[in-house]
Amino acid sequence: MSNSPLLGVEKTLVLLKPDAVSRGLTGRIVARFEDAALKIVGTKMKLLDAESTKQHYFDLEERLGAEIYNTTASFMQTGPVIALALEGVDAVAKVRKIIGGTYPDQAAPGTVRGDFAHQTRASSEVSGKAVMNLVHASGNSEEAKYEVSLWFDSSELFEYETLAEKYAY
Template sequence: MEKTLVLLKPDALARGLVGRVITRFEEAALKIVGVKMKLMDEEFTRKHYFDLEERAGMDVYNTTARFMQSGPVIALALQGVDVVAKVRKIIGSTFPDQASPGTVRGDFAHQTKASSEVSGKAVMNLVHASGNSEEAKYEVELWFPESEQFEYETLAEKFAY
């Protein structure tokens, strides 16, 4: 069983989509082992997006940081078999205009002007999810110390595993 991080971004909360997004993960038999609401300050944003400036540039980092600090986010630590890949499929492409129908972003994210060109514009795509297992390990540990992760048995675990 692996773990991954999902953040419901300020636009998901502002639009009242939290329950509908979380339902997608529960329907896929993914287990919530941690949940919290948080306002991201500059220091925490830098820790979370530690490599974004290097990968995408200062403009992208600054725009993303401003957006992520514009309101509360809900963080989920999810657990399951191949959970990183499953979550990426459930949420869909980063860019709303490229996300398939049936995915979180394909069904709910707004098309933004030039959404496929991030330069200077925050992509309002409702959720962040770890991109790979290494990133997931770092992000889950950053957001959820061991004492804030919970163990319990779900019906899916009881009957499927």
């Protein structure tokens, strides 16, 4: 879609967190993005180290405090994550709608978190644990640009035409 005449085409980042990978939910989650006409233009699996976690969550400690940052960073390093660069019309907002609210027990049925995540807000607050909510998604267009460039070199992002682009648009 990069060369598409459609307005509002953008890229965004989604991370399938260690809980999504370990529970074998990656295919089911990715299918939801593809079903919504979002195109995968980059993908990789990675074990995060302290430095890459700090780069990705650079502002979390300042916004929410050291305890939240430390529990999130520790959780994100417990297993591999799968990074997806997705492209489509209003991709950032569309992805946010598909994944649902941050806290799984408050996410609407039909969303990734509402259907698959088990942790409650109370259980994470009481235990001091990171929210195990399966996915991270860029929060806005500026954040998406930063995060996509953090995770992918331009040589790792692909342009191609999907059947939906060819026939529906």
